Amino acid sequence: YYTRSIPCSPAHCCNDVPVSLPPAGTQFQYLVVEKKGAKQNVGVIQLNRPKALNALCDGLMNEMNQALDFFEKDPDVGAIVITGSEKAFAAGADIKEMQNRTFQECYGGSFLAHWNRVSLVRKPVIAAVNGYAPRMFLGKYCTMVNFCVIVSASSRQTQMPVLTGNCGSLNILFMQRANGKCLSQSSRINSIQTLAPSLQLWLWSFLGVESAYSEAEKKKDRPWGSEGGGGIRAYPLQPPAVSTPSPLP
Numbered sequence: 001y002y003t004r005s006i007p008c009s010p011a012h013c014c015n016d017v018p019v020s021l022p023p024a025g026t027q028f029q030y031l032v033v034e035k036k037g038a039k040q041n042v043g044v045i046q047l048n049r050p051k052a053l054n055a056l057c058d059g060l061m062n063e064m065n066q067a068l069d070f071f072e073k074d075p076d077v078g079a080i081v082i083t084g085s086e087k088a089f090a091a092g093a094d095i096k097e098m099q100n101r102t103f104q105e106c107y108g109g110s111f112l113a114h115w116n117r118v119s120l121v122r123k124p125v126i127a128a129v130n131g132y133a134p135r136m137f138l139g140k141y142c143t144m145v146n147f148c149v150i151v152s153a154s155s156r157q158t159q160m161p162v163l164t165g166n167c168g169s170l171n172i173l174f175m176q177r178a179n180g181k182c183l184s185q186s187s188r189i190n191s192i193q194t195l196a197p198s199l200q201l202w203l204w205s206f207l208g209v210e211s212a213y214s215e216a217e218k219k220k221d222r223p224w225g226s227e228g229g230g231g232i233r234a235y236p237l238q239p240p241a242v243s244t245p246s247p248l249p
């Protein structure tokens with residue numbers, strides 16, 4: 001990595017603070033990192049560990065944090081897309097790496113603390129999800145999907161999790177029909193629905209989100225609208241149903 005000054009822009013004043021940028025052509029071992037979109041204003045991070053179904057090993061997460069640093073500091077990038085392959089977004093934590101760690105090591109050593117980075121990015125992050133993404137919303141450190149602002153899942157996304165616990169109150173979920181059912185199991189859906197309109201406005205006002213969203217769609221096996229017949233459901237759309245209390249006997 002080298003440092004250089006980037007010019008200030010109205011959207012991002014850096015006060016000429018040096019930022020770290022990866023040199024052109026930097027090769028990541030576990031990621032493909034590139035800028036996309038007509039204006040090259042979408043940072044796309046593709047998990048690229050196919051033999052392990054993109055399991056989130058330490059090396060991959062460290063590279064992810066470098067890529068996020070890079071895109072966060074790049075004034076040309078308005079939003080970031082994280083995606084995987086057609087078969088797997090990510091098979092969750094690397095369980096082979098975890099198996100010999102003791103509780104003391106994990107707890108005392110702040111195991112997975114560096115996984116939080118994606119939640120701290122000050123630009124919208126969209127997860128474009130195909131294939132396996134086991135337990136993606138379950139637990140605080142579940143997978144990085146948990147921290148993305150928008151999750152756009154294709155109908156082939158399998159093993160859709162039950163939304164419980166800390167499912168990320170900032171997530172706006174767009175899912176195709178096959179997965180809609182998981183949302184009804186969420187105890188947090190009411191608060192997500194309440195937040196949605198203002199968040200969407202906020203997101204869409206962000207430079208680059210629109211093109212980031214279309215880049216995310218290209219990464220999915222079945223983009224929005226491809227199912228026809230109005231089969232696509234976007235969440236949250238409706239206010240929560242008000243249940244009428246049954247009269248006392």
Ligand SMILES: C/C=C/C(=O)SCCNC(=O)CCNC(=O)[C@H](O)C(C)(C)COP(=O)(O)OP(=O)(O)OC[C@H]1O[C@@H](n2cnc3c(N)ncnc32)[C@H](O)[C@@H]1OP(=O)(O)O
Pocket residue numbers: 051052053055056091092093094095096097112132134135141142143
């Ligand atoms: C704090 C965070 C918590 C969490 O994230 S909890 C969730 C942890 N993840 C899991 O429990 C998922 C474990 N993986 C699976 O259950 C299965 O895989 C799948 C259902 C996702 C896919 O099954 P199939 O299509 O049959 O593939 P395959 O032969 O099992 O896996 C292909 C290669 O990928 C490696 N792999 C898969 N998942 C992981 C993982 N999570 N960590 C490390 N390696 C993984 C395998 O071992 C194997 O590779 P090799 O043939 O060389 O053994």
